[in-house]
Amino acid sequence: MTALQWGGRFGGAADSALLDFGSSLEEDLVLAPFDVTCSLAHVAALESAGVIGSEHAATLRGALHAVDAEIAGGAFTPYARALGAEDVHGAIDARVRELSGGAGEWLHAGRSRNDQVATTLLLYVRERARTARHRAHSIAGAIVARAREELEAGTVMAACTHRQPAQPVLLAFMLAAWSEPFVRAAQRFACVERDAAKYCPLGSGALAGSGLPLDRERAAQALGFAAPSRNALDAIGNRDAALDLAHACVRAVVDASRVAEELVAWSAPAYGYVRLGDAASTGSSLMPQKRNPDPFELVRAHAAKLVGAYAGALATLCGLAPSYQRDLQVTKSQAIAIVEDARATLGAFARAWDAVSFSRERMERAALDGFTIATDLADALVAAGTSPREAHARIGAQVARAEAEGAALDPSFDARASIAAKRTRGSTAPGDVRDQIRSLERELAVVETRP
Ligand code: ARG
Numbered sequence: 001m002t003a004l005q006w007g008g009r010f011g012g013a014a015d016s017a018l019l020d021f022g023s024s025l026e027e028d029l030v031l032a033p034f035d036v037t038c039s040l041a042h043v044a045a046l047e048s049a050g051v052i053g054s055e056h057a058a059t060l061r062g063a064l065h066a067v068d069a070e071i072a073g074g075a076f077t078p079y080a081r082a083l084g085a086e087d088v089h090g091a092i093d094a095r096v097r098e099l100s101g102g103a104g105e106w107l108h109a110g111r112s113r114n115d116q117v118a119t120t121l122l123l124y125v126r127e128r129a130r131t132a133r134h135r136a137h138s139i140a141g142a143i144v145a146r147a148r149e150e151l152e153a154g155t156v157m158a159a160c161t162h163r164q165p166a167q168p169v170l171l172a173f174m175l176a177a178w179s180e181p182f183v184r185a186a187q188r189f190a191c192v193e194r195d196a197a198k199y200c201p202l203g204s205g206a207l208a209g210s211g212l213p214l215d216r217e218r219a220a221q222a223l224g225f226a227a228p229s230r231n232a233l234d235a236i237g238n239r240d241a242a243l244d245l246a247h248a249c250v251r252a253v254v255d256a257s258r259v260a261e262e263l264v265a266w267s268a269p270a271y272g273y274v275r276l277g278d279a280a281s282t283g284s285s286l287m288p289q290k291r292n293p294d295p296f297e298l299v300r301a302h303a304a305k306l307v308g309a310y311a312g313a314l315a316t317l318c319g320l321a322p323s324y325q326r327d328l329q330v331t332k333s334q335a336i337a338i339v340e341d342a343r344a345t346l347g348a349f350a351r352a353w354d355a356v357s358f359s360r361e362r363m364e365r366a367a368l369d370g371f372t373i374a375t376d377l378a379d380a381l382v383a384a385g386t387s388p389r390e391a392h393a394r395i396g397a398q399v400a401r402a403e404a405e406g407a408a409l410d411p412s413f414d415a416r417a418s419i420a421a422k423r424t425r426g427s428t429a430p431g432d433v434r435d436q437i438r439s440l441e442r443e444l445a446v447v448e449t450r451p
Helices: 016-022 025-048 054-073 076-083 088-106 113-153 171-195 216-222 232-237 240-267 294-315 327-353 360-366 374-383 388-405 415-420 430-449
Strands: 156-161 164-170 274-276 356-358
Touching (some): 025 327, 113 171, 113 240, 113 327, 113 430, 164 171, 164 415, 240 294, 240 327, 374 415
């Protein structure tokens, strides 16, 4: 049994080092269960077209289910490695041929690895987009739940721009803000999921379609696609969905990295806003007092790494003629690596998030540091008819005086009063934050149930 799916026209053997160089087996092992699903649909397309009889079809189905069980049980990976297969598709084909005798020779009828890879990749993308949507949804939900808690507690704090104290806000408002990008991420994953379920490449053959009367509608339907793809040449070289998923993954990890950065800063004793539980903290081998927020630092680093990886994946398409070129194997591997890394990173972020606790007192105490009510005092002057320029200058001078004297700006006006004074929709005023949280919860309920 040869692992290679070609060879008839060659007189000599291929250079084994070059075969190794060309192998994508390790990177695409993760596609194995999706290839089985794709192959089962191809069997249906062959049977329904009368290319194979029902007996062969039944034998092939039995063999594919057996391979599926070997994949799930862990026996398939060592088998494929020992075989030295060029890719996971060749390994599955070889195993089916071993298991099903003569019928196995018919599995690849009318099929190329080109339409097979394109279809399998779409099935993978759809599944991973779905789990990523759930992940983003549950992160958003976890953050919104904390926002609700902090709204009840009425925790106030100073929000910063440029890392300098800016204005008092409710912690609930800040948390609601943190959840928004994850809602958008979930929606982005839903969009990838929908796109990846539109057109089924299977039956496109190598690039020109097939001379066998394959039942493409049946295959598309069996795989949950809306329809067979329109143009075979485009279908076999199209990697849009894989790149869109990779992009959505990178975006979500970048979103997580921004929250992670805030939590790293807040857990430093100089802030003291956050205590990260033991489960998510790491110590030092030398300094006994250390308590480091490593998971959030690593989220930042993975974000940076993934931005580079995405650029690399996209770059493999530059100048690639619109058909199958072997470069696409690398595009695929890179997209998969991004998706799997993002999956692990977002999973770690979610776990570490559960270990975050906020120090309400520390936040409240710092809420007025840096004269954060200066804008409110200027707003009050403007409301009473002073021009904004004049108000800005007068309060600025007051800040300078208070700073020199080590005094407060206006002891009768505090952070809570500043927060309550907000009038615009989307502000940090408690009533508005309550509306924001309700609206977030409604939007999350939709994205959870509908791709
Ligand atoms: N391992 C290849 C890939 O993943 C399979 C496709 C091979 N197709 C071909 N025309 N050589 O892209």
